[in-house]
Amino acid sequence: MPDPQLYVPRLNVMDPDDVRPFVAAVGTAQLVTVGEDGTPDATFLPVLWEGDRLVGHLARANAHWRRIVGGSPALAIVTGPDTYVSPSWYATKAEHGRVVPTWNYTVVHLRGAVTVHDDAEWVRGLVTRLTEHHEQPRDDPWAVTDAPADYVEKNLRPIVGVEVVVGSVEAKAKLSQNRSDEDRAGVAAGLVADGRDPDGLVAP
Template sequence: MTDPRLYVPRFNVMDPDDVRPFVASVATAQLVTVGHDGLPDATFLPVLWEGDRLVGHLARANPHWRRIVDGSHALAVVTGPDTYVSPSWYASKTEHGKVVPTWNYSVVHLRGAVTVHDDPDWVRGLVTRLTDHHEQPRAEPWAVADAPADYVEKNLRPIVGVELLVGSVEAKAKHSQNRSAADRAGVAAGLAADGRDPHGLVAP
C-alpha cells in the first residue's frame, strides 16, 4: 500500500513561500489521529507552526486526546477560504459553452508523529504564544498575564497540549489557474458580485 498523499495537479501547486504564511493566517487545523482500535478521531483546534512542530491544544473533556498513541502518525489539515465557481462566470461560456462548475479552495496537509502534553507549564507556554500571535496586530493587545494568576491556572486545567513533529508538507491552491486570464477575471467579477472577496479564491 502506498502512503496517502494529497492530490495536487501540477497547476494547483501552492508556492512554497506561501505555505507557512498561509498556515499562520488560518491558525487552525483538523487534527486526525488513529487510536489503538484502528478508529479515526478528528478535532478542530487552534495551532501554531513553530520550526518543525505544529502545536495546539484540545479540551480535556474531549476523549480524543486520551486515544492518541504517542509517537503515532497523525495528519493536520489546514483549510482556507473556499467557494463554488459558476460556469456562467467564464468568458469561454459564450464562446463554446464547454464549461462546468467547480470549487476553488486552499489546503495544507501536515503529517508526522504526534505527542500529547499534559503538562501545565507546556500548556501555559503554548496558550501564551497563541494569544500573542492573535493579539499582536491589535492597538492594545491583551496578554495572558493581564488576567489574575489563579484565574489563568483555573482555565488551563481543562485543556491538554498536543504536538505534531512535521515530517511532510503538502499544499494545494485550486484557484482556477488552469483557466484563461479572461475566465479568471470572470470568476473574480462573479465572486465580487456575490459579495465575496476574490482574494485567495482566484488566481490573478
C-alpha cells in the first residue's frame, strides 16, 4: 500500500522558504493519530516547529493522548485562511462563460513518529516557549513567571505534552495560480467587496 500523500499540483507547490514561517504564523495544528484499535483521533492544539520536532500540548482530560502509541505515525495538519471563489469574479466569465466555482486555501501536512510527554518540566518548557513566541511582538509581553509559581504549577497539571519527529513535509497553496492575471485581480477585488482581505487568499 503506497504511503499517503497530500495532492499538490505543480502550480500549487508552496515555496519551501515559506513553509516554516507559515506554520509559525498559524501556530496551531490538527494532530491526527490512530490508536491500537484502529480508531482515529484528532485534536486541535497549539504548536511550535523546532528543528525536526513539532511540539504541542493536549488537555489531560482529552483521552486522545492515552490512545497514542509511542513511536506510531502521526499527521499534523496546519491550515491557513480559506475562501470560496465565485466564478462571477473572473474576467474570463464575460469572455466565454466557461468558469466554475472553486475554493482557495493553504495547508501544510507534517508527518512523523509521535511521542507523549507526561512530564511536568517538559510541559513547563514548552508552555514557556509557546508563551514567548506569541507574546514577543507585544509592547509589554506577558511571561509565565509573571504568575504566582503555585498557580502555574496548578495549571500545568491538567495538560500533557506531545512531540512529532517530522519525517516529511508537504505544503500546498491553492491560490488561483492557474488563472490569468486578470482573473486573479478579479478574485482579489471580489474578496475585498465581500469584506475579506485577499492577502494569503489569492496569488499576487
